[in-house]
Amino acid sequence: MKWERAGKKINxxxxxxxxxLIKEELELKHKLQxxxxxxxxxNSRGYKFATVILITVRExxxxxxxxxxxGKIISATYNINVFGxxxxxxxxxxxxxxxxxxxxxxxxxxxxxxxxxxxxIHADINPDPKWESSKSLSQAVGYILGMGYxxxxxxxxxxxxxxxxxxxx
Numbered sequence: 001m002k003w004e005r006a007g008k009k010i011n012x013x014x015x016x017x018x019x020x021l022i023k024e025e026l027e028l029k030h031k032l033q034x035x036x037x038x039x040x041x042x043n044s045r046g047y048k049f050a051t052v053i054l055i056t057v058r059e060x061x062x063x064x065x066x067x068x069x070x071g072k073i074i075s076a077t078y079n080i081n082v083f084g085x086x087x088x089x090x091x092x093x094x095x096x097x098x099x100x101x102x103x104x105x106x107x108x109x110x111x112x113x114x115x116x117x118x119x120x121i122h123a124d125i126n127p128d129p130k131w132e133s134s135k136s137l138s139q140a141v142g143y144i145l146g147m148g149y150x151x152x153x154x155x156x157x158x159x160x161x162x163x164x165x166x167x168x169x
Contacts, residue, residue, distance in 0.1 A: 001014075002076055003017070004076070005017075005075070006073075014074075014108070018053070018074070018111055022115050022117065025057055029059065029060070030057045030059050030069060031059070032058075032115075032117050033055075033056045033117065034108070034118070034120075035054045035056065035119070035121075035152075035158070036051070036052070036054075036105045036119065036121055036122065036159060037051070037054070037101055037121070037159030037161070037164045038051040038097040038101045039167075039168045040097055040124075040168055041169055045079045046080055047093065048078075048168050049079070050077045050165075050166075051100050051164065052160075052163040053073070053104065053108065054159040055071055055074075056068070057069040057071060073163050075163070075167045077168065094124070095140060095143070097123065098121070101122070101123070102149070105147075106147070120149065120151060121150070121151045122152050122156075122160040123144065123151060123152070123153050123157055123160060124154065124157060124160035124165070125137050125154060125157075126153070127153055137153065140153075
């Protein structure tokens with residue numbers, strides 16, 4: 001995948017780039033959490049996918065008070081055109097989104113473990129049965145848990161539902 005941050009291409013290996021960001025934030029005594037999510041949107045060439053690594057930054061200001069210091073989004077976009085137009089296509093697409101997130105999580109997990117940083121997978125799946133994506137929920141959750149990762153789904157899956165959505169458009 002070709003990664004970028006704030007509209008600028010990352011020209012070093014992803015792990016090297018992430019490690020420099022992590023070191024920079026830890027030197028400032030910030031606490032980090034990483035969320036990996038993927039979203040997709042239909043376009044003229046099939047579906048545009050966006051996988052994001054969201055690094056949430058928090059600071060302990062003392063007295064048991066922690067405040068948010070924003071986040072850093074690293075993203076990669078790509079097109080895939082392999083899904084049918086029927087309802088099964090939605091299930092396949094949702095599982096492809098989860099698969100792409102797990103692929104990235106698997107790549108960066110050793111680095112995050114080295115620094116003791118928590119990671120979770122965010123799946124852009126709505127648990128409400130009135131939405132087609134809900135039919136993939138049990139498969140996606142089983143896949144994520146089976147790989148040993150924590151997860152969130154809509155509306156708490158902001159790395160996929162909000163960040164990924166922004167880049168997939």
